[in-house]
Amino acid sequence: MKKLLICLLLVVLAFPLFAGGGQEAAKKITMNVIVRNYTLNQDAPYKTAKATMETKFPNVTVNLEGLGYDDSRNKTLITVGANQPLDVVQLDYIWIGEYAEGGVLQKITDRLKSSDIYSDTIPQFLESSQWNGEFYGVWINTDVRIIGWVKEFVAAAGLDPEEAPTTYEELVANAVKAQRPPETYGYFFPLLSGEATVERWLSPLFSAGGKIVNDDFTKAAFNSPAGRKALQAYVDAVNKYKIIPKVAFESEEVNQLMINKRLVYCFDMGVWEEVSSAGWTQERYKKEYGFGVPPKFEGGKVATTSGGYELGIPRTAVDPNMSWEFIKIASSPENVKDWYIAQARFGTRKSLAKYDEEFMKAMPEYAVRKEALNYTNFAPWNPQWVKMLDPIYTAIQKACLMEATVDQALSEAEQAVNKILAE
Amino acid sequence: MLGTRKNKALWGYLFIAPLFICVFLLLLYPMLDTITTAFFDIKLVNIREKTFVGFKNFQTIFTQENPNFFTGTMRITLIFVFFSVVLQVGFGLVLALLLHLKWLKAKIFFRNVFLLPWVTAGVVCGFSWKFLFNQTVGVLNYLITLVGIAPQAWLSDPRLVLPTIIFANIWKGTTYSLLIQLAGLQSIPDELYEVALVDGASKLQSLRYITIPMLVPFLFINLVTETGDTFHVFDRIYAMTGGGPLHSTELLSIFMYRNAFVYGNLGVGAAVAVFELLVGLAFALAYIFIFRQERV
Numbered sequence: 104m105k106k107l108l109i110c111l112l113l114v115v116l117a118f119p120l121f122a123g124g125g126q127e128a129a130k131k132i133t134m135n136v137i138v139r140n141y142t143l144n145q146d147a148p149y150k151t152a153k154a155t156m157e158t159k160f161p162n163v164t165v166n167l168e169g170l171g172y173d174d175s176r177n178k179t180l181i182t183v184g185a186n187q188p189l190d191v192v193q194l195d196y197i198w199i200g201e202y203a204e205g206g207v208l209q210k211i212t213d214r215l216k217s218s219d220i221y222s223d224t225i226p227q228f229l230e231s232s233q234w235n236g237e238f239y240g241v242w243i244n245t246d247v248r249i250i251g252w253v254k255e256f257v258a259a260a261g262l263d264p265e266e267a268p269t270t271y272e273e274l275v276a277n278a279v280k281a282q283r284p285p286e287t288y289g290y291f292f293p294l295l296s297g298e299a300t301v302e303r304w305l306s307p308l309f310s311a312g313g314k315i316v317n318d319d320f321t322k323a324a325f326n327s328p329a330g331r332k333a334l335q336a337y338v339d340a341v342n343k344y345k346i347i348p349k350v351a352f353e354s355e356e357v358n359q360l361m362i363n364k365r366l367v368y369c370f371d372m373g374v375w376e377e378v379s380s381a382g383w384t385q386e387r388y389k390k391e392y393g394f395g396v397p398p399k400f401e402g403g404k405v406a407t408t409s410g411g412y413e414l415g416i417p418r419t420a421v422d423p424n425m426s427w428e429f430i431k432i433a434s435s436p437e438n439v440k441d442w443y444i445a446q447a448r449f450g451t452r453k454s455l456a457k458y459d460e461e462f463m464k465a466m467p468e469y470a471v472r473k474e475a476l477n478y479t480n481f482a483p484w485n486p487q488w489v490k491m492l493d494p495i496y497t498a499i500q501k502a503c504l505m506e507a508t509v510d511q512a513l514s515e516a517e518q519a520v521n522k523i524l525a526e
Numbered sequence: 527m528l529g530t531r532k533n534k535a536l537w538g539y540l541f542i543a544p545l546f547i548c549v550f551l552l553l554l555y556p557m558l559d560t561i562t563t564a565f566f567d568i569k570l571v572n573i574r575e576k577t578f579v580g581f582k583n584f585q586t587i588f589t590q591e592n593p594n595f596f597t598g599t600m601r602i603t604l605i606f607v608f609f610s611v612v613l614q615v616g617f618g619l620v621l622a623l624l625l626h627l628k629w630l631k632a633k634i635f636f637r638n639v640f641l642l643p644w645v646t647a648g649v650v651c652g653f654s655w656k657f658l659f660n661q662t663v664g665v666l667n668y669l670i671t672l673v674g675i676a677p678q679a680w681l682s683d684p685r686l687v688l689p690t691i692i693f694a695n696i697w698k699g700t701t702y703s704l705l706i707q708l709a710g711l712q713s714i715p716d717e718l719y720e721v722a723l724v725d726g727a728s729k730l731q732s733l734r735y736i737t738i739p740m741l742v743p744f745l746f747i748n749l750v751t752e753t754g755d756t757f758h759v760f761d762r763i764y765a766m767t768g769g770g771p772l773h774s775t776e777l778l779s780i781f782m783y784r785n786a787f788v789y790g791n792l793g794v795g796a797a798v799a800v801f802e803l804l805v806g807l808a809f810a811l812a813y814i815f816i817f818r819q820e821r822v
Binding site: 173176177180181184185186201202204205206207285294295296297352353356359360363365486489490493494497500515519 | 662663681
């Protein structure tokens with residue numbers, strides 16, 4: 104009897120070992136997800152994704168942490184560096200190269216290519232989510248930059264307030280006619296804002312056929328005829344045509360300056376995001392402001408730029424399959440569309456087209472931004488990009504403040520960038 | 527007897543042990559770790575891997591160009607520290623003397639008002655000043671336009687931005703000087719002034735020959751702590767300018783942050799921190815030397 108009891112006890116004790124598979128499936132999983140703080144101001148995309156995830160997988164609990172730009176980066180790197188569990192991160196796409204090379208993110212190439220996301224993503228966005236031929240991120244949102252103008256000033260200058268300037272030359276001529284300095288300047292350029300300064304040089308650079316670095320990210324490529332043309336355009340806008348004040352505005356002021364009628368034209372129009380929350384109707388907005396695809400240089404091509412965020416799986420994810428599930432749910436058009444509508448964001452999935460009518464109702468500039476998407480370009484996303492920004496914006500500032508010629512400024516920056524790339 | 531003394535000593539050590547452990551964990555360990563890190567190549571994206579590089583991180587900061595470390599970052603930091611400390615201690619002394627006036631009413635009210643900047647978080651101060659100095663909607667520009675002066679780009683004009691942040695820093699730091707020096711003034715016995723009055727000393731002579739000499743130990747403490755604090759100021763300046771434009775407000779602390787967290791070179795950031803520690807130490811020793819000479 105005693106032996107029988109012992110055998111029974113052993114069987115009971117050993118049962119969990121053999122039933123491991125079943126237990127595994129029910130194992131409690133807590134997922135830690137770092138996202139940008141403002142994305143948690145409404146349910147979509149992350150709170151809804153959390154709810155869907157927890158319903159679909161009852162053993163999963165999702166912890167969402169909303170952080171500021173710098174904090175989200177620092178916390179991600181420190182958490183992963185300390186080998187602490189982190190399951191999904193929202194990251195600026197410019198960090199992809201750095202995170203991939205540092206082993207912070209896991210490759211998701213196989214997962215991505217075998218899912219609908221791959222074929223559904225606009226091709227140029229796929230390019231900027233890979234590093235060394237492997238994919239590391241899935242786009243969650245982007246911003247496609249367009250130009251905007253105050254119709255009242257353009258009309259007062261005898262120009263058609265409904266028409267966007269199609270070339271930079273036309274834009275400058277219009278701005279000269281329409282501006283009333285010092286109250287109202289012709290064009291917005293945050294001359295002394297660092298990264299934002301460089302970002303606004305990229306569109307004319309790409310329009311003139313230039314680029315920042317060569318295709319394998321090993322050499323600076325901006326000290327070219329196109330780079331010089333793009334920089335000379337800003338130098339002239341500041342010093343010759345005086346449509347940009349020398350003591351420049353700060354980058355985050357653009358919307359307020361447009362609302363307060365202190366500018367005629369601006370790049371990176373974002374006024375609707377501000378005034379819609381203040382109760383403006385689309386009719387009122389369209390009556391006061393015009394918006395269009397950015398211009399091109401005569402003989403050049405139309406070009407704009409995009410930035411935005413991707414979702415990645417950190418090296419320390421507890422269950423990468425679950426992380427991937429969360430990414431799929433969070434980035435799905437059905438899940439994110441309400442966020443895009445609520446905060447005037449833009450997506451990178453082709454299938455979002457089925458919601459075009461809803462987007463157009465919510466965002467007056469939607470059609471223009473969608474068109475601009477065809478001409479979009481990206482700042483480089485190599486690991487050294489953040490460091491490269493410094494010599495590049497120093498060059499732009501020096502040239503515009505006439506502390507160096509365009510040639511000198513770009514040559515100095517080229518040397519410095521090549522040194523950084525060689526490190 | 528000996529046993530009792532030993533026991534007392536043991537109890538003493540036991541009582542200070544928690545504090546010692548706290549100091550070690552919160553101050554000494556991070557400091558030692560930072561000093562060690564300064565000699566390694568450690569990247570933020572891969573903090574598990576570190577390679578010993580000797581003094582290479584120090585070489586990197588000293589040979590930095592655009593801006594040059596010594597003529598750029600270091601020069602800006604020294605200007606910032608010099609004007610901030612001198613004016614904070616100066617204004618603190620003036621305010622303390624005013625608050626110490628016998629006939630002044632509502633002393634507690636004024637003292638509390640002066641305390642406000644000190645108790646406000648640095649980041650809050652930074653953003654508040656950023657708003658006040660704003661080129662287009664700032665109160666300051668509104669006020670100067672009322673008297674016919676053109677609006678200024680206080681935080682984006684490289685010529686104006688350093689004086690602007692020094693001003694904001696003085697606003698925040700003066701209260702500390704005020705408190706130290708007010709404590710000093712309150713510690714001076716009234717009898718000394720009464721004797722001076724009997725001897726026919728004027729108010730200015732009392733200030734010159736009684737107040738200032740008696741305040742010297744307090745001024746010393748004030749200068750040492752204020753200099754150290756000003757060298758480390760980060761939050762309010764970063765909130766106002768982020769170190770720009772054109773690196774014109776990139777103090778050592780912001781330079782350290784940029785290297786460690788923006789560029790992700792923790793080793794270089796730690797080397798800047800060690801350098802900052804040494805500079806702070808050098809200033810403290812210089813003050814000790816100067817004040818000792820004064821006493822001799």
